[in-house]
Amino acid sequence: MLLLGPPLLAPPLFALTFPQIDPILIELGPFAIRWYALAYVTGLLFGWWMAKRLCASPALWGGKSPIAPEEFDDAVVWIAFGVILGGRIGYVLFYNLPYYAAHPLEALTVWHGGMAFHGGFLGSILAMYLFARRRGLSFMSMLDIAATVVPVGLFLGRLANFINGELWGRPSDVPxxxxxxxxxxxxxxxxxxxxxxxxxxxIFAILMIAVRAGALARPGLVAGIFVFLYGCARIFVEFFREPDAQLGYLAGGFVTMGMVLSLPMLAVGAWLVLRARRRPKLNAVSPA
Known part of the structure; x- marks a missing residue:
């Protein structure tokens, strides 16, 4: 019998030691600061700071920015609520609906974990749409700014997942x-x-190159690049990530919910890029 590699169902003879980092950074009586919560807060604060810097840089827009920097002082609150509510609702609906249908009050216990990126993504888009409409701002430009800074929050969030020892990968014998x-x-x-x-x-590095090349001058272009690249990256990583136990594989022994939810992002991202490329740039001078 030909074996293609060592059996993966046996305990490993050699594996890296998981770094035992306490998920709680600081604990004072009943008050505790967790790495996961710190990742969310840091990501939002960094996003707020960077968004204001982008809006205050006319050279990146080919002229005046369509959104004043101070607008993001209020927008960050809307976006934060959109991410948290959307992330939780998305997890309940997409990943564990039968359990929460039987235990509806558990859906409110966010501190027990359970957030879905795709839900937070949709929640933040809805929040930005409502905010932009209320203030009379460019929705597409808001999406571009948010897309530029989101990868930093994703980076911090995934590091927090690693520290928590959650969302681990599939069995492997890689070194x-x-x-x-x-x-x-x-x-x-x-x-x-x-x-x-x-x-x-x-994705952050690619988006920064695009922004420096003038992509913000085409509303929707940066957002489209982010959505398409995230869909590609998530589908690729799903081949190495263990699916949620309550869902398992959806079809063919390899398709996961993360793949299914990411597939539409490829189409939406490509559409946004094509749409942005066909439209005139911001601050473009019309021919006399």
């Missing part, structure tokens, strides 16, 4: 596989770090 504390004896892909590198650092 950097590790045994996670709550995932049994098998060595697994540290898929959280793959996501941090792809969804966070790589």
């Amino acid at each position: 950097w596989a590790m045994v996670f504390p709550h995932a049994g004896p098998l060595a697994r892909h540290p898929s959280q770090l793959y996501e941090a590198g792809l969804e966070g650092l790589t």
Whole structure:
């Protein structure tokens, strides 16, 4: 019998040691600051700071920015609520609806974990749409600004997932596989770090190159690039990430919910890019 590799159902002979980092950064009596919450707060604060800097840089827009920097003092609050509410609702609907239908009050216990990126993504878009409409601002330009800074929050969030020892990868015998504390004896892909590198650092670097090249002058272009690249990165990482236990594989022994939810992002992202490329630039001078 020909074996293509060592059996993955046995405890590993060698695996990297999972770094035992306390998920709680600071604990004072009943008050505790967790790395996961700190990642959300830091991501939002950094996004707020960077968004204002982007709006205050006319050279990036080919002229005057369509959104004043001070608008994001209020927008960040709307976006924060959109991310939190959307992320929680998305997790309840997409990943564990039968459980929460039987235990509806558990849907409110956000501190127990359970957030879905795709839900937070849709929630933040709705929040920005309502805010832009209320203030008479360019919705597409708001999306572009948000898309530029989101990868930083994704990077921090995936690092927090790794610290928490959650959302681990599939069993593997790669040299950097590790045994996670709550995932049994098998060595697994540290898929959280793959996501941090792809969804966070790589996409952020590409978007910054696009912004420096003048992409903000075409409303919707940066947002389209982000949505398309995230869909690609998430689908790729899903081949290494263990699917949620309550869902498992949806079809063919390899399709996951993360893949299904990311597929429409490819089409939407491509449409936004094509749409932006066909429209005139902001601050373009009309021929006399």
